[in-house]
Amino acid sequence: MQRKINKAILVLAFTAGLLACNKQLDEYNPSGLTVDAVLSTPEGMETLVNAAYTYTRWWYGKEQGYNISEMGTDLWTSGTGDVYPDLTQYQNLQASNAVVSLEWKQLYAAVNVCNTGLGRIANAGFADDVRIQREAELRFLRAFYYWHIVETWGGVHFSVEETAGVATTANRTPVDTFYAQIFRDLDFAVANLAPTTGDYGRATKPAAEAFLARMYLTRGRNQEAADLAEKVISGYSYALLPDYADLWRMDNVQNSEVIWAVNYMKNLVFNDRLDATLYPNGHSRGGNNGHLMFWMKYDDLPGMKRDVANGRPFNRYMPSLFLLSLFDETADARYEASFKRAWYCNNTSTAPDGMQPGDTAILCTRDVVSAEERAKHSYRIYDRNDVYNTEGGGLDRTHYISLRKFEDPTRAAINEEQSARDAFVIRLAEMYLVAAEAQLKLGNASRAAEYLNTLRARAAIPGHEADMQITAADVTLDFILDERGRELAGEQLRWFDLKRTGKLLERIQAHNPDAAANLQPYHVLRPIPQDQVDAVTNKNEFTQNEGYQ
Structure with missing residues (x-):
């Protein structure tokens, strides 16, 4: 739009x-x-x-x-x-x-x-x-x-x-007054918005319903949250992409899973990078800048130099060891789709002897790598003991497994701050998670497990579908928060999720x-x-x- x-x-x-x-x-x-x-x-x-x-x-x-x-x-x-x-x-x-x-x-x-x-x-x-x-x-x-x-x-x-x-x-107005108005406004929006739009980025009826489902869950109106999330899931043409990794491809940002997104323009001029009235202090950096924030510093290590494909590393945020531990990387494809763990040689002038373009230059892993194993490789290795201390706090805050969801290899130059990537605000996967949490709070753990299993089936590495399935006995509020972490990490919901659940x-x-x-x-x-x-x-x-x- x-x-x-x-x-x-x-x-x-x-x-x-x-x-x-x-x-x-x-x-x-x-x-x-x-x-x-x-x-x-x-x-x-x-x-x-x-x-x-x-x-x-x-x-x-x-x-x-x-x-x-x-x-x-x-x-x-x-x-x-x-x-x-x-x-x-x-x-x-x-x-x-x-x-x-x-x-x-x-x-x-x-x-x-x-x-x-x-x-x-x-x-x-x-x-x-x-x-x-x-x-x-x-x-x-x-x-x-x-x-x-x-x-x-x-x-x-x-x-x-x-x-x-x-x-x-x-x-100073009570929180309840805010929410009373939020519900009045959303009721009107649901009743009157068109179900679709030809102007991508405008609000639609299902976007309003999805956001209203989130609000019902926030305020403990669990039956209404469950019913409305199910309506969004089954009442429209939205569909989970078969491959979680496809959600993040730059050529696929407008896809069947997106209910509402903040639309950034491919023509970066329209992202207002240089508009002094809109952005008088330069705070916005114009387009989407998520691609800058989560990258580790790679471009000063042997065998590497900064390039478009590997991104411009602002090195702002690193995953907690807990986040990395949430994934079973042998069964859950979201781990590989969400995180970058290896960097490949693009600078032979600084590479160790024998390293060729395309060879592994850096490997980050949540495992522990022994000295004997390290000695077998010429590339740099950063394992969990290099990056995190024994309590799980940050030790090396410069080199770490990096969130890759927002990477943009289509940028025109290596130092380009803007990305034309749309920012997903509500996608269909969240509705499964809203429905699951609401059903759990209503005492329907089996129904909650069904919603979660739909997401986990999509996330399964082929051949490991059974490993990803859970039962009603597995479903707790903490499990749902863990699942939200696996599915939605970095998507600008986590602080609100933890606050909503009192966690x-x-x-x-x-x-x-x-x-x-x-x-x-x-x-x-x-x-x-x-x-x-x-x-x-x-x-x-x-x-x-x-x-x-």
């Missing part, structure tokens, strides 16, 4: 209050157009709706979104290049953190764009069928953005009205010693940005989240 944003709408989006983090904002409108004039036309309102979608790009496929949604969990720890250990390992996490400040501003900007559109859409001159579709999209997006806000920060500021001018006060503290303490050393009970919420707290005038009412300074 190509979204070129009218500059008049940017005036609206960035200067209309948005829970102002500064007490004074400078406004500049080179076109001379007013918000009232623009939004009284169908063309202007279409541009606003398109603008409302763009805020998903601040989170999905972006470093800041990964930091909040995947890091600080049981699955990941810091690579050498990690720039936010306060989020990854809870090292003195405070309100000054730049990531929480940026995401707060953009999520509230997104909500205000939605509120503005919803307040004005009746007078935009739309035909009735178009109006109700666009209203349903805005309601879906508002629910989506408010979910990120309420789960990240708790009962913070809430409004369904357009903010005009600079707001100097903020309210965030327990699982970090059990499986991530780097983060466990600093973890506190109040870390189930993130700090409200300091610039927000400083900006409001009603500081007695709008206070910082507990535990943060």
